[in-house]
Amino acid sequence: MSRHHTDAPAPTGREVALAIPRRILLPAAVLWVAVVGVGLLLAQLPENGINEWFVGVRTPALDSVTGVVSSMASTTVMIATCVVVVALVWWRSGRWWFAIVPAIALAVEAAVFLTSSLIVGRERPDVDHLDDAPPTSSFPSGHTGASTSVYIAFALMATRIRNGAARVTVIVICVLLPIGVALARVYRGMHHPTDVLAGIAVGVTCALIAWNWLPRRDDAGITETPRAAPASA
Numbered sequence: 001m002s003r004h005h006t007d008a009p010a011p012t013g014r015e016v017a018l019a020i021p022r023r024i025l026l027p028a029a030v031l032w033v034a035v036v037g038v039g040l041l042l043a044q045l046p047e048n049g050i051n052e053w054f055v056g057v058r059t060p061a062l063d064s065v066t067g068v069v070s071s072m073a074s075t076t077v078m079i080a081t082c083v084v085v086v087a088l089v090w091w092r093s094g095r096w097w098f099a100i101v102p103a104i105a106l107a108v109e110a111a112v113f114l115t116s117s118l119i120v121g122r123e124r125p126d127v128d129h130l131d132d133a134p135p136t137s138s139f140p141s142g143h144t145g146a147s148t149s150v151y152i153a154f155a156l157m158a159t160r161i162r163n164g165a166a167r168v169t170v171i172v173i174c175v176l177l178p179i180g181v182a183l184a185r186v187y188r189g190m191h192h193p194t195d196v197l198a199g200i201a202v203g204v205t206c207a208l209i210a211w212n213w214l215p216r217r218d219d220a221g222i223t224e225t226p227r228a229a230p231a232s233a
Helices: 013-042 049-056 060-071 075-093 101-120 142-158 164-187 193-211
Strands: none
Touching: 013 101, 013 193, 049 164, 060 164, 075 101, 075 142, 101 142, 101 193, 142 164, 142 193, 164 193
16 A cells, blocks of 8 residues: 555656556456456356346436446546646656546556456346446446546555545545446436446545556565665764
8 A cells, every 4th residue: 555655756667667567567468368258158157136226216316326436436526636636746746647546546446347348248137227328348347447447546546645534535535436426327227237336346446556557666576775874883
């Protein structure tokens, strides 16, 4: 968790060129294989019980609340939120390699989600849908995955906040928001429970990939030159 807590110098072009395939693309490929494998196993399983229960407890108030929460994880909102936070962190910290962590997380999540959902092709729950269904399949949940990847990346970045109360508040909010999105998507009949659980798992993994996209300085073979011991009197 302390990876980005030191004011290390900007990474060199060589470090970035090595980090992208090794620390972003390779883990993303492993994640993709896992998502497709699990998705193909789940695609044939009936799973409408929980969705039908949520239909039975729907109310106009809950419909409105879940509609707002679900819309917070739409593609446009997530991209805009990510861009704003990246810009603010870059401006305040001057460290672009730290500021782009949520952008990397969202990009990896989008790539894994869009390509894996096309192969899995799972049908959406057989209940009334409260939203228009996008062309992608039900597994994994894109709304849940995107919100999880971005907000968990925000939570990791928030560990740098010095004020303890502010730090805890931001982290808690960032952790709870994706959970709210997951519940809203199931409530609104857009995903099976396992779809949103997979979305959370994908999002957390993408956030961790992004958080670790650069190696530690000692991992890269770069160590600080020790200071010479003071001469004895």
